[in-house]
Amino acid sequence: MSMSTTPLTPEIVSHEGNAMVLSMGPQHPSTHGVLQIMLEIEGETILKAEPEIGYLHTGIEKTAENLFWSQAQTVIERMDYLAPSSNAYCYCLAVEQLLGLTDRIPERARQIRVLQAELTRVASHCVWLGTHGIDLGALSAFFYCFDMREKILDLQEAAGGARMHPNYLRVGGVQADLPSGFMEQLDALMEMFPGRMRDLRGLLQSNPILQDRLVDVGIMTQEEAQDWSITGPGLRATGIAYDVRRAFPYGGYENYEFDIPTRTEGDSYARFLVRLDEMEQSMRIVRQVRDSLKPGPYAVDDTKVMPPPKETIALSMEALIHHFKIMTEGFRVPPGDVYQAVEGPRGELGYYVVSDGGNRPYRVRTRPPSMYNLQALKGLAPGNLIADLVVIIGSLDPVFGEVDR
Amino acid sequence: MPSTQTPPLTGTAIDPPALRPPIDDAAIERIELADVHARLAELKREGFTLLLDVGAVDYPQRTPRFDVVYHLLNLRKTQRVRLLCGVQGNEPKLPTATDLWKSADWAEREIYDLFGINFEGHPDLRRIQMPNDWEGHPLRKDYPLRGPARERSPRPVFALKSNVQAGTPPSGRTLEALQRQIAGVRGEDPSK
Numbered sequence: 212m213s214m215s216t217t218p219l220t221p222e223i224v225s226h227e228g229n230a231m232v233l234s235m236g237p238q239h240p241s242t243h244g245v246l247q248i249m250l251e252i253e254g255e256t257i258l259k260a261e262p263e264i265g266y267l268h269t270g271i272e273k274t275a276e277n278l279f280w281s282q283a284q285t286v287i288e289r290m291d292y293l294a295p296s297s298n299a300y301c302y303c304l305a306v307e308q309l310l311g312l313t314d315r316i317p318e319r320a321r322q323i324r325v326l327q328a329e330l331t332r333v334a335s336h337c338v339w340l341g342t343h344g345i346d347l348g349a350l351s352a353f354f355y356c357f358d359m360r361e362k363i364l365d366l367q368e369a370a371g372g373a374r375m376h377p378n379y380l381r382v383g384g385v386q387a388d389l390p391s392g393f394m395e396q397l398d399a400l401m402e403m404f405p406g407r408m409r410d411l412r413g414l415l416q417s418n419p420i421l422q423d424r425l426v427d428v429g430i431m432t433q434e435e436a437q438d439w440s441i442t443g444p445g446l447r448a449t450g451i452a453y454d455v456r457r458a459f460p461y462g463g464y465e466n467y468e469f470d471i472p473t474r475t476e477g478d479s480y481a482r483f484l485v486r487l488d489e490m491e492q493s494m495r496i497v498r499q500v501r502d503s504l505k506p507g508p509y510a511v512d513d514t515k516v517m518p519p520p521k522e523t524i525a526l527s528m529e530a531l532i533h534h535f536k537i538m539t540e541g542f543r544v545p546p547g548d549v550y551q552a553v554e555g556p557r558g559e560l561g562y563y564v565v566s567d568g569g570n571r572p573y574r575v576r577t578r579p580p581s582m583y584n585l586q587a588l589k590g591l592a593p594g595n596l597i598a599d600l601v602v603i604i605g606s607l608d609p610v611f612g613e614v615d616r
Numbered sequence: 617m618p619s620t621q622t623p624p625l626t627g628t629a630i631d632p633p634a635l636r637p638p639i640d641d642a643a644i645e646r647i648e649l650a651d652v653h654a655r656l657a658e659l660k661r662e663g664f665t666l667l668l669d670v671g672a673v674d675y676p677q678r679t680p681r682f683d684v685v686y687h688l689l690n691l692r693k694t695q696r697v698r699l700l701c702g703v704q705g706n707e708p709k710l711p712t713a714t715d716l717w718k719s720a721d722w723a724e725r726e727i728y729d730l731f732g733i734n735f736e737g738h739p740d741l742r743r744i745q746m747p748n749d750w751e752g753h754p755l756r757k758d759y760p761l762r763g764p765a766r767e768r769s770p771r772p773v774f775a776l777k778s779n780v781q782a783g784t785p786p787s788g789r790t791l792e793a794l795q796r797q798i799a800g801v802r803g804e805d806p807s808k
Binding site for chain 2: 309578
């Protein structure tokens with residue numbers, strides 16, 4: 212262990228006694244991306260942990276200020292690359308509030324968005340569960356998780372044309388109606404889901420090795436969770452049933468029945484169980500949307516915001532002009548500021564959007580749940596073993612596209 | 617026929633938040649710089665136990681230049697509050713909120729990094745997203761989108777036999793120079 216390199220954090224090197232400094236990451240496989248943690252350790256025990264982020268900083272907020280409102284959504288989807296539709300959903304809701312379109316979104320568009328948001332949550336939790344298992348040495352669950360995620364990505368591809376970043380949700384509705392064959396694919400997924408969850412619970416939840424590793428590791432009290440601004444499964448694992456979908460309903464969530472899974476232990480195992488239960492609740496919402504989906508328009512009837520359907524362009528001069536205007540100079544948004552939050556897979560995902568009346572966002576500030584959850588590592592890691600740090604990172608489920616933006 | 621004047625596409629509002637009544641479900645308060653820490657502490661005592669986010673916005677045409685925006689959440693009453701605090705553009709500084717919420721740490725570091733606003737009393741105020749030796753604050757409106765021009769690292773020049781034969785030397789090298797180089801490598805006399 213070389214001590215002569217320039218320290219990233221000056222105070223962490225001022226160690227005493229037998230302590231030494233260990234740099235974990237940014238290429239460590241268990242850091243789920245590009246996280247570096249400067250650890251002060253004594254033996255295997257962590258005395259202090261200082262996460263260093265920014266390795267994936269791509270300036271998305273700055274880029275978004277220089278794109279049209281609709282173009283900015285494409286980079287915003289790339290923040291949380293495991294749940295792109297959640298980001299797009301939140302951004303669209305915020306811009307619609309500024310445009311005053313919130314109450315004019317057709318029912319079918321609202322339902323399709325809820326469907327996509329819940330599917331993307333399940334897909335994101337599939338990645339978390341698979342990689343969390345790998346961190347602990349449980350390889351088989353990874354294949355079951357990614358197989359199920361692939362089915363959801365197929366659905367995203369069918370709807371939006373791309374697996375990872377479909378850009379399907381748009382300001383004013385969705386980009387196109389659900390394609391034929393989508394419902395059959397969705398039914399196949401819903402049929403497979405309960406059995407697959409049973410398998411995964413059998414492989415992991417009741418596995419004594421996994422329980423040994425997770426139970427009582429990284430315990431967070433309710434006060435600590437609030438102090439660190441933890442939201443999402445991390446907060447619910449401490450017993451606080453805060454869910455944006457229930458507390459500040461948006462996009463029609465008040466019409467669906469679902470439970471908010473909570474635990475009281477606040478340890479890594481509680482966060483694990485909360486997420487597993489959440490996947491089932493999400494599929495419960497998906498089933499309700501599936502059963503209640505009625506034909507109708509899939510986007511708001513406002514050609515100043517939503518480009519007219521492609522097939523009308525050759526028939527109507529007006530449609531052609533609207534299409535041309537939107538494609539070449541975007542649409543304008545009245546001045547003002549708004550904070551919109553949704554319940555993303557990692558917690559409260561919020562956008563503080565400011566418009567100065569132009570065709571580009573003036574400012575898009577993200578409230579990144581991953582960043583706040585990861586920050587709590589500073590409080591959770593000390594006193595644990597290095598091997599437990601891997602567990603704690605996994606149970607916080609950070610996505611570095613969102614932490615660094 | 618005179619062409620119709622198209623309106624300018626950039627926005628003109630200098631202070632957008634002041635132009636509109638609140639349209640989301642948060643109560644909005646505008647706070648003077650001197651009162652911001654006391655008000656945050658008071659709100660925390662009232663039950664706004666979660667500091668959801670601290671963000672900043674740059675309005676270069678306006679005095680004060682910056683807005684620092686606090687989003688607070690009351691879990692018991694499910695209420696939101698948004699605190700906007702104007703900060704002057706010349707040596708901008710603000711009292712830290714890290715003594716009230718630990719979560720303010722990274723958010724304030726990010727504002728320091730990307731806007732250059734100092735938080736007095738912050739225990740560890742240094743850059744978080746940009747490299748430690750970076751100059752400038754990228755999210756300020758006067759910071760260019762592409763950043764400062766930087767020297768490109770020199771590209772190695774390879775003298776390939778196929779390049780020479782095809783008469784397509786790498787940039788900056790003449791065909792004769794390449795032929796001399798190849799001959800030198802082979803130990804031949806370049807004059808032949």
